[in-house]
Amino acid sequence: MARARADTGNFPKEPHSVSLKVLRLSRPSLVQQHPLPLEIENDTKIPRTASLAYPSNADGVDQEFILSNNLGLPPSFGSAHVGETFACALCANNELLPGNSTKSVSGTRILAEMQTPSQSVPLELHAAESESDQTGPGSSLQCIIRFDLKEEGNHVLAVNVTYTETTSGDGQATSGKVRSFRKLYQFLAQPCLSVRTKATQLASIEVPDKTHGPYGRATLLRYVLEAQLENVSDTAIVLEEARLQAKAPFKATSLNWDAEKEDGVEVRNPLLNARDVIQVAFVVEQEQGVSEGLEELKDSMRRDGRAVLGQLAIQWRSSMGERGSLSTGSLLSRRRVS
Structure with a gap:
């Protein structure tokens, strides 16, 4: 009932x-x-x-x-x-x-x-x-x-x-x-920016390493990281910074517009209109004598054949000066084929 x-x-x-x-x-x-x-x-x-x-x-x-x-x-x-x-x-x-x-x-x-x-x-x-x-x-x-x-x-x-x-x-x-x-x-x-990345391994460099004896040698890994940044919004933006925060034991060198700023050259930041694409690149090199993150790198290479290179941090401003920022996840190298 x-x-x-x-x-x-x-x-x-x-x-x-x-x-x-x-x-x-x-x-x-x-x-x-x-x-x-x-x-x-x-x-x-x-x-x-x-x-x-x-x-x-x-x-x-x-x-x-x-x-x-x-x-x-x-x-x-x-x-x-x-x-x-x-x-x-x-x-x-x-x-x-x-x-x-x-x-x-x-x-x-x-x-x-x-x-x-x-x-x-x-x-x-x-x-x-x-x-x-x-x-x-x-x-x-x-x-x-x-x-x-x-x-x-x-x-x-x-x-x-x-x-x-x-x-x-x-x-x-x-x-x-x-x-x-x-x-x-x-x-x-x-989303305002679409990011696509690709890592290419360069020829490794062998350097003397005394930790393996008087005639010991160590192999330093080198990569080129390329990224395509596409403005997927409807408004124009000005890129202020595209920086690779390298993970130890790597260091990153920029090959982009901001590389000339260190030499005192006045550089204009790139303008991206709607649907414009710009490509940025970085050289990622393993630093000699740096022990931080070295064991983690060796374990990752033995287990997956891949190395964690770092994170890409991007900053921009809109046409009226509003700030925006984006940070990617950890970027990996391509799997090494044995």
Whole structure:
């Protein structure tokens, strides 16, 4: 026999006295415009200035160029890329009207966490202003969160707001009621750079090694590591650094644009437009007389015929200066065929 469900009380839900606003903190971009050709203005009743983002008669302003002098904020969360820092401002606003003497809000708290494809991470909140409770109508509790995006896929920003609502009447205050609500904001983290690597072994070098006797010899391994970096985002980026963090006992020498900086030559960092590809290369050599990591290297070569060369660390900036970084996993040499 089916049991009747308990009566939970179909009471109307009271609107919350506190609202939550979330604003992503990102750098602006140059507003695009599509000017009408000069010859069309005489054939239509539409003034040509209507097609300009910011009509101006000032000297030095090119009204024909697609990019204007205006800066615009993204209309929504926009695109988020792996390697960038995702930042948001959270605002809990007291929505009580001024002069409302029947309700008061206190003890407002904000908790936030980021749900990634693999885990949930509690977020540290940085107060945007002096940290204080909401005490009056129209007041606002503001804080800023930052999170380094390291995974591709869907991310969910979960925000919990808790506050105490006190109702008063006939000059007497009733006990405070703790109220809370939770909001979820979903966005997609997409890759900005695609990295493909290839390691090629060079001829080994034999050097004297006294640890194996007066006539002992040691073999030092040498490799060339090549990497193709492709900009898979929709915006242009400027590469600032591509560095191989070699694993001991190896050392890495860059063969890229930054190699000439050590000689005092002024070098322009490469610009990658959308879908552009650049190739970088490093010479990886085993250092003579370095014992750190040597036994691990020998075990790896005996077991798998492969050597761990290190990790590739890449840094870039977007067109408006936002930083991004990416670090690969451990890069291995090709399996040695015996």
